[in-house]
Amino acid sequence: MRDSALAQNDCQRQMIALLGRLAPNEGYNLTALDGVRLLRSNRALTRTPVLYDPGIVIVCQGRKRGYWGDQMYLYDAQHYLAVAVPVPFTMETDASAEEPLLALYFHLDFNLAAELLLQLEERDHSEPAEPKGLYASPMDPALSQSVLRLLEALEAPLDAHILGPALVREIYFRILTGAQGGSLRAALNARGQFGRISKALRRIHSRLGERLDVEHLASEANMSVPSFHSHFKAVTQTSPMQYLKSTRLHQARLLMVRNGYSVAVAASQVGYESGSQFSREFKRLFGRTPSDEVARMKAAFALPPPVAGAVFVASH
Structure with a gap:
């Protein structure tokens, strides 16, 4: 047990040293891999x-707290934090110049996730888990080692281009089969009521400049308005119109x-007709x-810069 803890601490120290070199600038630092930022x-x-756009946040130094519902x-x-659907919440961080916050952000690659889901479904016959739009889960030694290998590859351009995609795939596998991986897999499978709400969220993000109302969104989801309200709040922790307003303002x-x-x-681009209403609601948020x-x-x-296909890139 003691040897395992020492190995985990050594792994973390190596990740921090690598991230310190790979992310010298405050803010986002791009990598050779699309969808992976430091x-x-x-x-x-x-x-x-x-x-937050769907993705995975792995913090190696510092601390983040998100408040949702x-x-x-x-x-x-x-x-680490896994996000399956775009969710608005409040965030705070612990960091300093002496001990900066150092983290990796993976914009969720739905094609890669879908490929892994198909393979896992063929071999893993465990009971389906409850889908979750967002969760924080413990880092385990296998995931930490996978992240360390990816950071080592990112230091060498050739390694990053040739080995990097396979290492990202390995990290996705570790998360999808981790302690709460079943909940993420259930969410990404987009079945049942959770799946209907996920589709409604995608419609909202793709049509922010249009007139949208709850009745229309509920009808598209083939749900009654009360049922849509209830399931929407279960997934996002907020009402449909509050979610729409928050998304437009972000x-x-x-x-x-x-x-x-x-x-x-x-204001006009995201569907506001009144500038004064926009400014008032913006300041309130x-x-x-x-x-x-x-x-x-x-x-x-x-x-x-924006990620191709992203509905929104959050300021983490």
């Missing part, structure tokens, strides 16, 4: 509203920060006016 934060972050999700050197913030859109243009929040984001974060 994050460095030299400062603590107080509670901030974020919208009445639950707190801790992800640190001992826990996307508008990203358009202003990344694309330099004006407040009026960003983020605690600042749009211009003040954009200035803060540009000073505090280095946003990566």
Whole structure:
């Protein structure tokens, strides 16, 4: 037991050293692999509203806490975070210049996940688990070793290009077969009521500039309005209209920060007809006016370019 703990601590030290070299810049650092980014934060972050795109966050140094509904999700050197559907929640981090937060972010590759799911279904006949849109789960030694090997490969361009994809696949396998992998597999299979809500979420993200109402979304999901409300809140911890509003405001913030859109243009792009209503609801969510929040984001974060096919890239 003691030898196992020593080996895990040594693995973590190696991951921190590698990440420190691979992610020298604060904010996101791109890698040779699409969908894999390295994050460095030299400062603590107080509670901030974020919208997480489906993906996996593995923290090697520092600590993050996410608040979703009445639950707190801790992800640190001992826990990773898996997100199956886009979810809005509040996040805070522990970090400093002396001990920066160092993490890996994997934008969820649905094609790779689907391929692994098919293979696992052929060989794993365990009872289906309850699908979860988001969960924090313990890092185990096998997953830590897989992450270490990926970081080692990322240091060498040739290794990254040739070995990297197989190592990412190995990490997906470790997570899909880990302690809560069954819940992620059930969520990604998108069956039953969870699957219907997942499809509704994709429709919302792909049609933010259009008029959307609960009746129409419920009808598309082939559900009654009360049933849609109930299942939607079970998956997202919020109501359909609150989710739509939050998603629109997060996307508008990203358009202003990344694309330099004006407040009026960003508001129009995400479906707001009233600029004053947009500014009022924006300040209610983020605690600042749009211009003040954009200035803060540009000073505090280095946003990566968008990932092809992503509905939203969160500011982790």
